[in-house]
Every structure is written in C-alpha cells, then in structure tokens.
Amino acid sequence: xxxxxxxxxxxxxxxxxxxxxxxxxxxxxxxxxxxxxxxxxxxxxxxxxxxxxxxxxxxxxxxxxxxxxxxxxxxxxxxxxxxxxxxxxxxxxxxxxxxxxxxxxxxxxxxxxxxxxxxxxxxxxxxxxxxxxxxxxxxxxxxxxxxxxxxxxxxxxxxxxxxxxxxxxxxxxxxxxxxxxxxxxxxxxxxxxxxxxxxxxxxxxxxxxxxxxxxxxxxxxxxxxxxxxxxxxxxxxxxxxxxxxxxxxxxxxxxxxxxxxxxxxxxxxxxxxxxxxxxxxxxxxxxxxxxxxxxxxxxxxxxxxxxxxxxxxx
Ligand SMILES: [Zn+2]
Numbered sequence: 259x260x261x262x263x264x265x266x267x268x269x270x271x272x273x274x275x276x277x278x279x280x281x282x283x284x285x286x287x288x289x290x291x292x293x294x295x296x297x298x299x300x301x302x303x304x305x306x307x308x309x310x311x312x313x314x315x316x317x318x319x320x321x322x323x324x325x326x327x328x329x330x331x332x333x334x335x336x337x338x339x340x341x342x343x344x345x346x347x348x349x350x351x352x353x354x355x356x357x358x359x360x361x362x363x364x365x366x367x368x369x370x371x372x373x374x375x376x377x378x379x380x381x382x383x384x385x386x387x388x389x390x391x392x393x394x395x396x397x398x399x400x401x402x403x404x405x406x407x408x409x410x411x412x413x414x415x416x417x418x419x420x421x422x423x424x425x426x427x428x429x430x431x432x433x434x435x436x437x438x439x440x441x442x443x444x445x446x447x448x449x450x451x452x453x454x455x456x457x458x459x460x461x462x463x464x465x466x467x468x469x470x471x472x473x474x475x476x477x478x479x480x481x482x483x484x485x486x487x488x489x490x491x492x493x494x495x496x497x498x499x500x501x502x503x504x505x506x507x508x509x510x511x512x513x514x515x516x517x518x519x520x521x522x523x524x525x526x527x528x529x530x531x532x533x534x535x536x537x538x539x540x541x542x543x544x545x546x547x548x549x550x551x552x553x554x555x556x557x558x559x560x561x562x563x564x565x566x567x568x569x570x571x572x
Pocket of ligand 1: 263265266267298299301302303
C-alpha cells in the first residue's frame with residue numbers, strides 16, 4: 259500500500275499500469291520495469307511508483323548533461339535565435355524575483371547548477387551555494403562556488419535561516435519525499451526568503467505521465483498543499499512562463515489561516531488524469547495500427563530525438 263508523497267493519504271489503486279515490463283527514464287534509459295501511476299483525490303497529486311533503488315540511482319546513475327560545463331538543452335527559437343534552457347530559466351527567475359544586493363542563493367538538488375552559474379555571471383554580487391545528493395558534479399561547482407558553500411548528501415546544518423533565495427530547477431519531480439524536502443527548504447530560508455521552484459506540468463506535456471523516474475506529477479493544488487504543510491505560502495504559480503512546467507514562487511511566511519486546497523480547484527483533475535491514462539494505455543496500439551497501414555514503407559523517420567523517439571524505437 260502506498261501513500262501520497264504530498265499529503266500522506268493512502269493512495270487508491272493505480273489508474274494506469276504500463277502494459278509491459280519496460281519503461282523509459284527522463285534521460286531516455288530503458289528499464290525492465292512497469293510504470294504505475296495513482297491519483298490522490300485528497301490533494302490532487304499524481305504519483306508514480308518509485309524506482310527500486312532511488313537513492314543509488316541519483317548518486318551513481320543519474321548523469322544529466324555532464325558531458326561538459328556548457329552542455330545544455332535547446333528550449334525554443336525566439337525571433338530566429340536559439341534559446342537554451344539555462345538562459346530561459348535564469349531570465350524567467352530574474353523577471354519574477356527581486357534579489358537584494360549580495361543575496362545568499364542556494365541551488366538545491368542542483369546537478370551541474372548551470373542556472374546558478376549563469377545567474378552569478380549576470381549578478382556577480384550574489385553569494386552562490388549548492389547542494390546535491392551526488393558528488394559527480396563537484397568539478398562543475400568548483401568553478402564558481404567556494405568550497406565551504408557546497409554541501410553533499412545533507413545540507414550544511416549551519417545553513418539554517420541563511421538564504422534570501424533557494425532555487426530548485428526540475429528536481430522535485432524526482433524526489434520520493436517532497437514533504438521532507440520542502441520542510442528542509444523552509445528551515446534554510448531567511449524569514450522573508452523565497453523558494454523558487456520549477457517542475458514539469460503533466461497536464462501540459464502528456465509524456466511526463468509515463469516517465470519512469472518522475473515519481474511526482476504536481477498539480478497547482480498539490481504544489482500549494484506541499485508548500486502550506488511545510489510552512490510556506492505560494493506567492494505566484496505560473497503555468498505559462500516555462501513550456502509545459504509550473505513556475506512556483508513561495509515565501510516562508512505562514513498564512514494567518516492555513517488554506518487547505520479548495521476542492522473545486524482540483525475537481526476536474528482526476529478526470530484529466532484518467533484521460534491521460536487512457537491515452538497512454540492505447541498509445542502503442544495506435545502506433546502499431548498506423549504502421550500496419552504502411553506495410554511497404556522503406557525508410558522511417560521519427561520526428562523528435564528524445565523521449566518520444568525512444569518510446570517508438572527503444
Ligand atoms: Zn495527496
């Protein structure tokens with residue numbers, strides 16, 4: 259029996275199970291296991307069963323963009339110019355958050371922390387700090403963060419109430435205990451500090467539903483609940499600033515009267531989740547039916563080089 263990562267309620271049986279023991283991670287690795295996704299009606303959270311050994315996976319096997327310091331992901335073409343993910347993330351952050359002079363900033367669960375590195379180039383006055391659960395990114399941190407401002411596996415206990423800003427770029431979707439993470443973040447913020455967080459929005463990008471290592475698929479309701487239970491309050495939640503993602507800004511200030519998620523806010527979510535389950539349950543059959551209508555095709559090109567490519571042709 260599993261429990262909701264966000265509100266702790268017992269989860270009902272999964273509304274989706276992949277038909278075969280094969281799944282794909284966000285880094286396009288093919289794993290010999292099924293994906294099962296359950297919906298929590300209490301808080302509006304969607305949750306995937308965790309990989310067998312999650313801690314070891316992120317310590318040793320999860321190697322995102324570690325080919326070089328500058329390896330990045332294409333984000334979009336803007337007025338004829340290629341914009342990469344890091345540039346977009348930092349521009350969005352600076353548009354949403356006022357950073358005081360000399361601000362102490364922590365990138366939490368940061369991997370290479372290219373966004374914080376870029377931020378320090380634009381704002382050399384800030385004092386960067388990094389934390390992650392793997393030591394494989396140390397060579398990248400050492401280029402722009404002082405050694406005493408780096409923490410591995412557990413955040414430095416001296417960091418309590420220290421930060422003006424804590425960032426989390428596409429990390430919370432991987433974490434089996436986001437409640438603990440949010441509470442830790444709240445304890446590291448100054449009383450008026452801000453938590454800035456980006457996670458995928460499965461309701462905008464349906465592929466997120468079947469990504470094996472995305473154990474959390476947040477809704478606006480479940481993000482709010484997560485923040486409030488950790489003693490934080492949502493300042494803004496934006497579904498449009500970053501493609502197919504939620505951009506959340508929260509403050510440590512506790513609301514005068516804690517606001518439990520409004521039921522009407524996620525009344526339609528369960529049906530949307532069931533629609534996603536139906537879409538992916540029939541997906542492979544639709545592809546096979548299409549292939550059957552083109553039996554004489556000589557060459558096949560798959561448009562899209564990442565997750566969808568591997569889903570079609572692992
Ligand atoms: Zn829940």
